[in-house]
Amino acid sequence: MASPSSSMNPPSPALKTYFKSPEGRYKLQYEKTHPAGLLHYSHGKSVSQLIIAYLKEKSASQGPSAPSTPSSSSVVKSAAARLFVGVNGSKTFSYGGTNGGSKVASGTSKFGGTFGAGSSSSPVASNYDGKGAYLIFNAGDTLFISDLNSSDKDPIKAIHFSSSNPLCHSFDSEAKDGHDLLIGLQSGDIYTVSLRQQLQDLGKKLVGAQHYNKDGTINSSRCTCVAWVPDGDGIFVVAHADGNLYVYEKSKDGAVDPSFPAIKDPTQFTVAHARSSRSNPTIRWHICQGSINSMSFSIDGTYLATVGRDGYLRVFDYYKERLFCGGKSYYGALLCCAWSPDGKYILIGGEDDLVQVWSMDARKIVACGEGHNSWVSGVAFDSYWSAPNSDGNSDGTAENAMYRFGSVGQDTRLLLWDLEMDEIVVPQRYNPLGGSPTLSSGSHSSAHWDSAPSIGTLQPPPSMRDVPKLSPLSAHRVHVEPLSGLIFTRESVVTICREGHIKIWARPGDGDVSEANSDSGFTTATAKDRHVAAPSVKVNGSSYKLSASNFIRN
Amino acid sequence: MGATASKLEKALGDQFPEGERYFGLENFGNTSSLFGDGFSLLEQLLEYYSNNKNVAEVDENLLTCLADLFNQCQIVARLTPRSDWRITEINSSKKKTGVIAPKRFVQRVKKQNELFRSYMHQDAHEFLNFLLNELVDILEKEGNDINDSPGTSSQAEQNVNGPVHLQENGAKKEPLLTWVHKSFQGILTNETRCLRCETVTARDETFLDLSLDIEQNSSITSCLKNFSSTETLNAEDKFFCDKCCSLQEAQKRMKIKKPPNVLVIHLKRFKYIEQLGRYKKLSYRVVFPLELKLSNTVENADSEYSLFAVVVHVGSGPNHGHYISLVKSHNHWLFFDDENVEMMDESHVQTFFGSAQEYSSNTDHGYILFYENLSVGN
Secondary structure (H helix, E strand, O other), X not given: OOOOOOOOOOOOOOOOOEEEEOOEEXXXXXXXXXXXXXXXXXXXXXXXXXXXXXEOOXXXXXXXXXXXXXXXXXXXXXXXXXXXXXXXXXXXOOOOHHHHHHHXXXXXOOOHHHOOOOOOOOHHHOOOOOOEEXXXXXXXXXXXXXXXXOOOOOOOEEEEOOOOOEEEEEEOOOOOOOOOEEEEEOOOOEEEEOHHHHHHOOOOOOOOOEEEOHHHOOOOOOEEEEXXXXXXXXXXXXXXXXXXXXXXXXXXXXXXXXXXXXXXOOOOOEEEEOOOXXXXXXXXXXXXXXXXXXXXXXXXXXXXXXXEOOOEEEEEEOOOOEXXXXXXXXXXXXXXXXXXXXXXXXXXXXXXXXXXXXXXXXXXXXXXEEOOOOOEXXXXXXXXXXXXXXXXXXXXXXXXXXXXXXXXXOOOEEEEEEEEHHHOEOOOOOOOOOOOOEOOOOOOHHHHOOOOOOOOOEEOOOOOOOOOEEOOOEEEEOOOOOEEEEEEOXXXXXXXXXXXXXXXXXOOOHHHHHHHHOOOOOOXXXXXXXXXXXXXXXXXXXXXXXXOOOOOOO | OHHHHHHHHHHHHHHOOOOOOEEEEOOOOOHHHHHHHHHHHHHXXXXXXXXXXXXXXXXXXXXXXXXXHHHHHOOOOOOOOOOOOOHHHHOOOOOOEEEEOOHHHHHHHHHHOHHHOOXXXXXXXXXXXXXXXXXXXXXXXHHHHHHOOOOOOOOOXXXXXXXXXXXXXXXXOOOOOOHHHHHHOEEEEEEEEEOOOOOEEEEEEEEOOEEEOOOOOEEHHHHHHHHOOOEEEOHHHOEEEOOOOEEEOEEEEEEEEEOOOEEEEEEOOEEEXXXXXXXXXXXXXXXXXXXXXXXXXXXXXXXXXEEEEEEEEEOOOOXXXXXXXXXXEOOEEEEEEOOEEEEEOHHHHHHHOOEOOOOOOOOEEEEEEEEEEXXXXX
């Protein structure tokens, strides 16, 4: 699978098909892209963003709630055949079959369990009523869906939007009725659809969609980010380029104009509830002046973090509709944010080329990563990674709280980082009580900090001389184009560039087993099996639900 | 042009800043394309000029031509309330937008410097240098004529731009500080540490702009970091250490000792490629943030800057092309292309970053960036 440089990519300093990390080599497993030539010069305005949708096995209630197109088996079959053209039959991925998948799925992990079971060994047997992991990404005026576990480069589905470009998306695998995919457009329009129904349909249009903010009547500025509220029962939020965020209920029709009051001071945070209970959206949050560039819910849905053009990270208590904490970038806009699986830290990245770590306990920046040569466009914690010394420590109270995270930037590089809170020593700042000037992983870590800022306030830019510095473990140029996002899966790291080319980097096998199989480009089933099994040690409690709304921003 | 003008007025609507006028400049033969850049700079000059204008001018020089030009077009962009703006009153025109022909100024430029006399396209950065140096000369001369104070010796340094103008540490030379200096001049410290005796030699030099080497898919922050990164002088390139009295290996780095009020960053997009035996335009994608901090400073204070103007070079090669400029005025971004003046969304600035890959149809690249120091006056 040596990367066949696509026709769109002129020869450039050769990109390596692997990169090293302390635990071994990450290898380019396969690439995904979309039909070349489809993208005309788009002034760089539409940036490809990626989510992974883990489609669960169809529940007892048959079919999507909306009346679907006649889904006769023949239709499904032909679509499936088209879908898996190019899957190398002999090299398909067994992953120990569906057993492995369901075994892990028995945990509380929301999405992780179903991963990897998408394409079974026989392409013919696959159909859309089964499970699967799908890459969903936008490019130009089209939303593409690719099968994560197929080696096929081309998407299995392309949905064209005639009126405006799709920009952001979110998937909810726990959706009660069929509508689980949320799409935000440049025009401000929003759609919810059933992913399964899109996959079953052969056309190039969105089917069975519910339409919100039609023609931008409520807000005509660009949708920058969409998210399902975790366990929110079909409630979702949409962030716009004008600093507003709206709360919608997917079941509601929204026949009544919500008529929110005018915003008096655009720099002030305000929340306005719609006057009529029959309107949809139901609530408007005015968050900041300028664009909200990205947002992310904490795993349990308690907090909502937003980052924006004004350079501020804001963390809101979502249900109380109050600002909890936040702070300013070193300089420039912030472009991306991501929660740690345990909800203790938030990564932020932006136009100051820095990856910073925000502590929810200390309510300030506790570490700052220098290593990118350009803006940081995507950050994510690796929730599947387990610290080398944490074996057998299944209760998760390892002495050294260790986190692995990754970042991608407009410098076309992927950086991996370790965050070991015990190692971080705050320079020239000592606890007057004589404690160690470190952050502990315990729940009382704020006690180690002289005066955590009070709740509900925003912090000024950190002084770079006071914040502990992090250096990346590895830095690797992964694409020829600036990157726009990354997602960790159980088996891999997935990177996407602004133009919508995706690379899937397989994690190192145990003892680098994959070395022996490097000719195939795939790690063997045994290596995979081990991988599926290993992290289960850490999958305890809800903290390891991988959020499908892992937003990827430019 | 009338249509465009009204379009801009329509776009701005009620928000059209009071007392503000946005005029395009007619492209005067090939030479005028260098005005694209003029704009962002001129309005800045204007502000200072308005504060410092010497009433007793006699001869026509570049400065008077410039003033005249502004008098005509009244681009009072960025004019802060604290400025005492006199020229405004002279202009009785009601027109808020339009086009003017910078005839006199162009003639003067051509007269002054034969470089700009030809019909060749000129480099905006060279022009900016020429203009600033020329203005400094005029102002210093004026200053001397007026003050004639023996204390200031401004004769010695004519070319104030860049490394040519060296100022030894502790030397008592105090050239007259014109408003050009006050706004654009900063001081760099060149620190060289001899690796044998560990002595650090610091040499200050003034600058009116920073010329940065660029890399593909990088940021201004990264370019600035490279600019200040430690460089080892060895082999052919050893350093003469005064203490060791011999050539020694040394480490050198540039720090910013005094950040300027207006930071002008010039991206070295035109590079001589030895293999080709000619200059080539680097279309690299270099992102520039709307806010910037200089962290490579001698003192620990970070000075924060805000982007207010960009000179964009349009074209694929070094020998032809066109200049346009983007100017932020009263929180609106304006797009100046010869006689065209249009409103522009802030997010549109990013379309001028450059091309992420070499062969691209995008040829509009940010070339000179103007950042203003936010801490000035506060």
